[in-house]
Amino acid sequence: MNVADPPDDGFRWTGGAYLLLGTGAALLLTGVALRLATPVFVALPLLIAPIAAALAGPRGTLRARLEWQALGAGAEVTVGGVVRAPAGSDLVDVLLEFSTPSDLVEIAAPEVRTRGDTIRFVLRWRAPYPTVALAEPPTIRWRDPVGLVERTVHAEGQRLQIDRYPAELLRLGTVRLDRVLALPGETRSRRIGSAGEFFGIREAEPDDPRRRINWRASARAGRLLVNEYELDRTGDVLILLDARSTRLGPTVDEVVLGASRAAAIGLLESFGREKARIGFAAFGEFIDPVRLGSGRGHRLRVREAIRSTRPSPVAGPSERCAATMPRFFAPGVTTVLISSLTGDAEAELIVYLRRRGYPTIVLSPSPTQIRWGGDRLTAEDEPIADRLERLERRQRLAKVWVHAPVVDWNDFWSLGGFVRLLRGPGRRRNV
Amino acid sequence: MALFSRATALAGPIGLGVAAIAVGGSAALRRWRGSTLGPFVAAPGLGGLGALAVTAPSAPIAEFLGAVAGLGLLAWLAEDPRRVGGGFGRATPALLLVFLSVSIAWASAILLPAGEALVGVGAGLLVLATILLAVLLGRPDLIDREPPATA
Numbered sequence: 001m002n003v004a005d006p007p008d009d010g011f012r013w014t015g016g017a018y019l020l021l022g023t024g025a026a027l028l029l030t031g032v033a034l035r036l037a038t039p040v041f042v043a044l045p046l047l048i049a050p051i052a053a054a055l056a057g058p059r060g061t062l063r064a065r066l067e068w069q070a071l072g073a074g075a076e077v078t079v080g081g082v083v084r085a086p087a088g089s090d091l092v093d094v095l096l097e098f099s100t101p102s103d104l105v106e107i108a109a110p111e112v113r114t115r116g117d118t119i120r121f122v123l124r125w126r127a128p129y130p131t132v133a134l135a136e137p138p139t140i141r142w143r144d145p146v147g148l149v150e151r152t153v154h155a156e157g158q159r160l161q162i163d164r165y166p167a168e169l170l171r172l173g174t175v176r177l178d179r180v181l182a183l184p185g186e187t188r189s190r191r192i193g194s195a196g197e198f199f200g201i202r203e204a205e206p207d208d209p210r211r212r213i214n215w216r217a218s219a220r221a222g223r224l225l226v227n228e229y230e231l232d233r234t235g236d237v238l239i240l241l242d243a244r245s246t247r248l249g250p251t252v253d254e255v256v257l258g259a260s261r262a263a264a265i266g267l268l269e270s271f272g273r274e275k276a277r278i279g280f281a282a283f284g285e286f287i288d289p290v291r292l293g294s295g296r297g298h299r300l301r302v303r304e305a306i307r308s309t310r311p312s313p314v315a316g317p318s319e320r321c322a323a324t325m326p327r328f329f330a331p332g333v334t335t336v337l338i339s340s341l342t343g344d345a346e347a348e349l350i351v352y353l354r355r356r357g358y359p360t361i362v363l364s365p366s367p368t369q370i371r372w373g374g375d376r377l378t379a380e381d382e383p384i385a386d387r388l389e390r391l392e393r394r395q396r397l398a399k400v401w402v403h404a405p406v407v408d409w410n411d412f413w414s415l416g417g418f419v420r421l422l423r424g425p426g427r428r429r430n431v
Numbered sequence: 432m433a434l435f436s437r438a439t440a441l442a443g444p445i446g447l448g449v450a451a452i453a454v455g456g457s458a459a460l461r462r463w464r465g466s467t468l469g470p471f472v473a474a475p476g477l478g479g480l481g482a483l484a485v486t487a488p489s490a491p492i493a494e495f496l497g498a499v500a501g502l503g504l505l506a507w508l509a510e511d512p513r514r515v516g517g518g519f520g521r522a523t524p525a526l527l528l529v530f531l532s533v534s535i536a537w538a539s540a541i542l543l544p545a546g547e548a549l550v551g552v553g554a555g556l557l558v559l560a561t562i563l564l565a566v567l568l569g570r571p572d573l574i575d576r577e578p579p580a581t582a
Contacts, residue, residue, distance in 0.1 A: 045501035114515050
């Protein structure tokens with residue numbers, strides 16, 4: 001069965017066409033009213049040009065294929081892509097219109113190069129803070145050389161996911177986690193990888209490290225062979241995002257939650273690679289959970305849940321979150337709480353979680369550096385206010401440390417302290 | 432447009448001045464605001480063309496030069512430096528169609544007696560074109576057909 005063609009938008013007249021038509025109509029009326037022939041003849045090309053441009057344009061549904069990817073690391077986002085036309089057609093009169101995601105800032109004009117049936121483009125953006133952004137495909141239009149008519153080109157291409165979070169999170173996967181399984185005993189993983197119990201031998205591939213080569217077996221066989229290992233299934237982890245609005249205002253809350261989402265995605269990817277069971281919950285007015293699970297499909301669900309989390313205008317009480325958690329997540333699961341800890345309500349959540357039996361580690365993005373950017377303080381007052389804010393925050397975090405380890409996330413592009421805390425030997429007893 | 436200005440009733444320097452301002456204005460808009468205004472950079476040129484057209488006498492040479500000036504404006508729009516070069520070449524089919532229409536109308540006007548009949552013929556041609564345009568605006572599918580499956 002053939003897939004139905006997308007609805008054809010047909011021709012559209014641009015603003016230039018209306019300008020020419022309007023001027024031509026005015027000249028025509030003037031000529032007729034004043035009984036002059038010259039304005040009539042001047043109006044003639046202006047009135048016929050849009051029709052001629054439409055008649056001379058391409059026919060049928062215009063299609064193209066879009067391939068693009070995000071490159072770069074850290075705050076720099078470079079998007080490179082190519083638009084290809086079907087065989088036998090060209091893209092010389094095709095124009096691309098790009099839209100910058102709201103979390104990113106354009107730092108250079110798009111570079112577009114057209115050559116025959118391909119258009120290559122490079123976009124340069126910058127992420128002020130860690131973020132997970134979705135870039136919409138560019139709008140692709142054919143426009144006639146004079147600029148009077150245009151048509152939409154239907155491009156096959158997906159939205160582009162752009163994840164920017166601290167690189168240290170990628171090393172988190174080897175952290176040992178507790179399991180909250182109903183069945184006791186060892187849980188074997190079917191995944192074969194680079195560490196764990198010896199499983200077997202296979203042919204070496206170009207990207208295998210030298211330390212995995214089994215030299216004795218290779219000498220016997222006369223070709224390079226590497227060891228394979230059966231990975232142990234690691235434990236369970238729950239990522240809890242505190243999405244309640246704070247006294248800092250919606251703008252700062254959105255930025256802080258954006259960084260929190262990026263950190264949550266980094267944790268998801270890191271633990272997910274090691275086949276840990278991952279659960280997610282966002283707490284605003286109520287808890288919005290994704291139960292513990294593993295696998296690629298589950299990671300996509302969690303990723304979408306993280307990406308769609310927004311600051312909640314109504315802040316639910318902390319006890320409600322802790323009381324609701326056992327319905328979805330078994331007590332004892334290692335909980336990574338991402339919360340700005342700007343108020344008492346956020347700090348209380350940790351106490352209630354501990355009472356319900358959830359060992360908690362807190363990652364707290366600091367709103368200090370975001371907050372003072374827009375306030376109307378004089379140049380002399382701003383450093384003083386900043387210092388006072390930091391002292392107050394330090395005192396608040398010190399109180400929270402009694403109940404759970406806290407990482408003060410000051411530099412949004414670095415999470416080395418958090419990784420060290422998780423991988424440190426004292427973590428298990430502290431939580 | 433300079434040639435057209437010489438055929439108008441305006442005194443030489445004034446006509447040339449109007450033409451120069453119109454052309455210079457459009458060129459300046461394209462140079463400094465081309466990315467935001469797009470085809471609206473032609474507005475000064477259209478204004479100058481209109482001013483010269485209403486001051487021109489009803490003489491064959493003025494009519495012809497006026498139409499050619501309009502064609503020239505379209506050709507200038509086709510060569511947008513922000514787009515891939517060779518726009519004039521790619522716009523040739525459309526511009527040729529316009530040139531033919533203008534030539535037919537002008538030749539018809541030349542062969543017919545002078546006076547009101549000339550204006551009537553020209554107006555009639557344009558009324559027909561306007562009606563066609565109105566039909567096409569309302570029914571764009573008439574000019575938008577799928578190519579035959581068995582070509």
